Amino acid sequence: xxxxxxxxxxxxxxxxxxxxxxxxxxxxxxxxxxxxxxxxxxxxxxxxxxxxxxxxxxxxxxxxxxxxxxxxxxxxxxxxxxxxxxxxxxxxxxxxxxxxxxxxxxxxxxxxxxxxxxxxxxxxxxxxxxxxxxxxxxxxxxxxxxxxxxxxxxxxxxxxxxxxxxxxxxxxxx
Amino acid sequence: xxxxxxxxxxxxxxxxxxxxxxxxxxxxxxxxxxxxxxxxxxxxxxxxxxxxxxxxxxxxxxxxxxxxxxxxxxxxxxxxxxxxxxxxxxxxxxxxxxxxxxxxxxxxxxxxxxxxxxxxxxxxxxxxxxxxxxxxxxxxxxxxxxxxxxxxxxxxxxxxxxxxxxxxxxxxxxxxxxxxxxxxxxxxxxxxxxxxxxxxxxxxxxxxxxxxxxxxxxxxxxxxxxxxxxxxxxxxxxxxxxxxxxxxxxxxxx
Numbered sequence: 001x002x003x004x005x006x007x008x009x010x011x012x013x014x015x016x017x018x019x020x021x022x023x024x025x026x027x028x029x030x031x032x033x034x035x036x037x038x039x040x041x042x043x044x045x046x047x048x049x050x051x052x053x054x055x056x057x058x059x060x061x062x063x064x065x066x067x068x069x070x071x072x073x074x075x076x077x078x079x080x081x082x083x084x085x086x087x088x089x090x091x092x093x094x095x096x097x098x099x100x101x102x103x104x105x106x107x108x109x110x111x112x113x114x115x116x117x118x119x120x121x122x123x124x125x126x127x128x129x130x131x132x133x134x135x136x137x138x139x140x141x142x143x144x145x146x147x148x149x150x151x152x153x154x155x156x157x158x159x160x161x162x163x164x165x166x167x168x169x170x171x172x173x174x
Numbered sequence: 175x176x177x178x179x180x181x182x183x184x185x186x187x188x189x190x191x192x193x194x195x196x197x198x199x200x201x202x203x204x205x206x207x208x209x210x211x212x213x214x215x216x217x218x219x220x221x222x223x224x225x226x227x228x229x230x231x232x233x234x235x236x237x238x239x240x241x242x243x244x245x246x247x248x249x250x251x252x253x254x255x256x257x258x259x260x261x262x263x264x265x266x267x268x269x270x271x272x273x274x275x276x277x278x279x280x281x282x283x284x285x286x287x288x289x290x291x292x293x294x295x296x297x298x299x300x301x302x303x304x305x306x307x308x309x310x311x312x313x314x315x316x317x318x319x320x321x322x323x324x325x326x327x328x329x330x331x332x333x334x335x336x337x338x339x340x341x342x343x344x345x346x347x348x349x350x351x352x353x354x355x356x357x358x359x360x361x362x363x364x365x366x367x368x369x370x371x372x373x374x375x376x377x378x379x380x381x382x383x384x385x386x387x388x389x390x391x392x393x394x395x396x397x398x399x400x401x402x403x404x405x406x407x408x409x410x411x412x413x414x415x416x417x418x419x420x421x422x423x424x425x426x427x428x
Contacts, residue, residue, distance in 0.1 A: 067225025
């Protein structure tokens, strides 16, 4: 940390902010994954609707995405491997932002499939791309925060001594 | 060696010892941390792998087991796939050639329907319908459904049906174009002399749309694919899991 030392107040607040970021991001991921995991076919159709990935890769992603979201979400909520989990979560959200922006730019009329469902919209339904992008971008920021200041309060990483706020003196490149 | 000097050495070595112990303790802690970290990481990766494998395995398609059951095209444009004499259980498939979920059903469970019909365990009835009301999807769907009706027999009908799903266009562009349909018709074994004309003139488009509306109202269809087993809709989770689908249909055959 080359920046000036944060004030004592900030030093107390930062881990709590991380905890909130972890819980929100993790919670969203768990919900998103849980709503999709029972129906791999729906998930595959939702991924294909973006017309972004070749057929076989879209199928693999459709099968893997729900469980990946759940596992990363659980890691974030319990604060285990916080930094790695937060990196993956932030990258996932960034990929979603990109995907939705792509669908928007291409003029596709699809449901983002973020929380199950997905695919083409029916008549009278309007896509909510801007809202989806803003939400996911907000989640990217929470992820970045958790990457920068892991693991926050109430984290298994802290309890197990796996880096974070109890090792301030060792730098932050662990 | 003076007394003072010895004491100094002694305390020096004691301090070294403590330092060594501390270093050893730190190394142990570090090792423990690495092990914990790697273990947690391995468990997480294994969980993702397992979940992915599970999703892939419940969606695993069947292999073709036997020659196809005969397909008979009905006057209303539907096609029955069943061994002669098999009248139950009836599996009604309501599908739209332009609908991605129908393509997915075809990819995942299409072979199961074919196998069950070939084994004499079910009478499968295909009902191509058009659920889309907007362009370009509506016209795409109608052109495709018209073309499959232009085939001359059941064998061609099913071949065309499969080709249409294999080549399903995006929902944002005009697809199932006349020239493409003509070419797939030839691949399916249709006679260009009659088939091409039928595709170009969209001879069956009205009949198709009329049937589509009629059956959607009668069966209260809200989405495609809808698959009914003896009149009761099969749950999506079962529908997209070939082994569960097979169990449910064979159970109904008893």
